[in-house]
Amino acid sequence: MDTTPVFSVEGLWKVFGPKADRVPGDPELTALDPAELRSRTGCTAAVRDVSFDVRKGEVFVVMGLSGSGKSTLVRCLTRLIEPTAGTIAIDGEDVRAMDRSRLRELRRHRAAMVFQHFGLLPHRTVLDNVAYGLEIQGMGKAERREKAAEVIAKVGLEGLEHRRPGQLSGGQQQRVGLARALAVDPEVLLFDEPFSALDPLIRREMQEEVIRLHRDEGRTMVFITHDLQEALKLGDRIALMRDGRVVQLGTPEEIVGSPADDYVRDFVRDVPREQVMTVRTAMRRPSADQDGNGPAVRPDATVSEAIEAVARAGAPARVVDKGRCVGVVDSDTLLGVVAGTEQPAPPGTEQPKEAV
Ligand SMILES: Nc1ncnc2c1ncn2[C@@H]1O[C@H](COP(=O)(O)OP(=O)(O)OP(=O)(O)O)[C@@H](O)[C@H]1O
Numbered sequence: 001m002d003t004t005p006v007f008s009v010e011g012l013w014k015v016f017g018p019k020a021d022r023v024p025g026d027p028e029l030t031a032l033d034p035a036e037l038r039s040r041t042g043c044t045a046a047v048r049d050v051s052f053d054v055r056k057g058e059v060f061v062v063m064g065l066s067g068s069g070k071s072t073l074v075r076c077l078t079r080l081i082e083p084t085a086g087t088i089a090i091d092g093e094d095v096r097a098m099d100r101s102r103l104r105e106l107r108r109h110r111a112a113m114v115f116q117h118f119g120l121l122p123h124r125t126v127l128d129n130v131a132y133g134l135e136i137q138g139m140g141k142a143e144r145r146e147k148a149a150e151v152i153a154k155v156g157l158e159g160l161e162h163r164r165p166g167q168l169s170g171g172q173q174q175r176v177g178l179a180r181a182l183a184v185d186p187e188v189l190l191f192d193e194p195f196s197a198l199d200p201l202i203r204r205e206m207q208e209e210v211i212r213l214h215r216d217e218g219r220t221m222v223f224i225t226h227d228l229q230e231a232l233k234l235g236d237r238i239a240l241m242r243d244g245r246v247v248q249l250g251t252p253e254e255i256v257g258s259p260a261d262d263y264v265r266d267f268v269r270d271v272p273r274e275q276v277m278t279v280r281t282a283m284r285r286p287s288a289d290q291d292g293n294g295p296a297v298r299p300d301a302t303v304s305e306a307i308e309a310v311a312r313a314g315a316p317a318r319v320v321d322k323g324r325c326v327g328v329v330d331s332d333t334l335l336g337v338v339a340g341t342e343q344p345a346p347p348g349t350e351q352p353k354e355a356v
Pocket residue numbers: 016017044045046064065066067068069070071072073226
């Protein structure tokens with residue numbers, strides 16, 4: 001995967017409240033926990049000294065409980081909320097130095113947001129809602145309608161072009177919101193808990209839609225959610241937030257397999273490990289006589305898939321990467337992962353995630 005960052009964030013703070021600016025630079029105040037800071041200064045530090053990169057083509061998930069700072073953090077990326085301190089760059093360009101017109105261009109063309117409450121215009125048809133972003137970009141009517149129709153087909157709304165939002169289900173309205181953001185062909189799509197108001201079946205359908213869009217187009221996405229299952233399903237990497245800080249940033253497998261602290265461990269306790277962990281972290285080195293024996297699995301196969309292969313064959317599985325046997329997994333190792341007694345490979349021994 002290309003590792004050029006789209007967004008690069010360093011030492012970002014957002015403090016709400018009186019004289020918020022003094023907080024990030026004052027070691028005495030930054031050492032306080034959120035409740036103490038509030039009682040001493042009347043300020044809330046919604047984002048505290050956060051640094052990360054969003055890589056080109058990845059789905060970067062910001063996850064955390066309500067109030068942990070997810071929305072504030074993502075709104076700071078395009079300065080819908082003004083950061084208090086720190087740096088933000090998009091493709092190397094300083095976002096905090098942008099003037100109004102540059103910012104408008106950033107939000108309209110480069111980083112489009114899909115909101116939880118759709119934000120659709122009630123008196124406009126689906127087609128005109130989707131074309132709206134193109135209209136404010138100054139695109140002519142015929143051209144924008146053509147482009148909108150194309151995107152409507154892409155998100156599965158064909159035939160509904162002339163309805164108004166009130167005549168659509170929640171899931172369909174969310175697809176219109178998604179289509180409207182996609183129509184401007186942004187470099188990054190920012191999703192603010194887009195599916196949390198949808199019922200579980202529709203929600204799953206929308207998650208599949210995002211996965212499909214990402215697979216087909218490779219567009220960079222930043223996705224906010226408070227739902228761990230959703231984060232694990234969609235994220236290439238997940239930033240887990242608590243009280244304004246990122247407590248762990250890693251792949252779903254790293255977060256589930258090597259929690260950074262007790263908070264994260266508790267957070268992921270009920271996750272079925274065999275559905276997240278891959279055989280790459282569970283495998284052992286093959287011995288000389290093992291090449292050629294047993295069923296073959298890919299390094300990125302889940303432990304659950306490997307269990308099935310091993311059970312069917314009644315023999316350890318070979319982990320095969322580009323035609324070469326790079327490891328073996330047997331039932332003991334696989335059970336160890338399920339039980340949580342098998343330690344994942346230490347950092348640095350992992351191989352890069354394959355493109356799928
Ligand atoms: N305009 C504001 N003024 C003061 N405090 C604010 C403001 N906006 C957010 N906060 C506080 O900042 C903290 C982080 O809020 P934020 O909305 O970013 O969290 P969140 O993780 O997105 O929560 P949720 O999942 O409930 O949307 C909370 O304590 C919140 O009360």
